[in-house]
Amino acid sequence: MERYESLGPVGEGSYGTVLKCRHRDTGRIVAIKKFMDSDDDKTVKKIAHREIKLLRQLRHENLVNLLEVWKRRRRWYLVFEFVERTLLDDLEQNPSGLEINTCRQYLYQILRAAAFCHQQNIIHRDIKPENILISQDSVVKLCDFGFARTVASISEGSVLTDYVATRWYRAPELLVGDIKYGKPVDVWALGCVLLEMLTGQPLFPGDSDLDQIYQIIRCFGKLFTQL
DSSP, X not given: OTTEEEEEEEEEOSSEEEEEEEETTTOOEEEEEEEXXXXXXXXXXXXXXXHHHHHHHOOOTTBOOEEEEEEETTEEEEEEEOOSEEHXXXXXXXXXXXXXXXXXXXXXXXXXXXXXXXXXXXXXXXXXXXXXEEOTTXXXXXXXXXXXXEOOOGGGTOXXXXXXXXXXXXXXXXXXXXXXOOTHHHHHHHHHHHHHHHHSSOSOOOSSXXXXXXXXXXXXXXXXOOO
């Protein structure tokens, strides 16, 4: 971190902090994700390693660009290009929803990002307004791949973690504990994000997993179950 001057925190999650920083030599502004002590926490270690591995192989104009990685004193640091704001910031500034052409512009880029990930057989598993970055030029970049993973074929007997995705954007199969799911969980989240962009309000703001299921059933009717 000696090469960077911290300009203050821009985000904080369960597994670390994101800082806005300036490179002391070049003056470039970056975002540095500082994980908690990853060697002592197996979950943090797993998430850090997974995010580093996936971001090194994912390069697309609508995905956040990983610039540098290092480990110091048992802690991982990830350096990203700095993007000015998130879709959540835009929604907080526009409580009645975004202008329709802005929604189209954002959605097109979000879909490009998700489609590219799915073409690489990777699901993001945590698409939400907070994880969608927007530059001053209105370029959209999907970020935070801590919960992302490669999808193996179900026929291979792969078992996936069911507790992923922020609740409001969690697909029904995740809410009921299905451990064999795939790319549709990202599509569900994208639909929730689209409606939130249009209205300014989350589509299913459940206050528990049970309430989340109730709100979905109230909207769509009985959930389909496959025996």
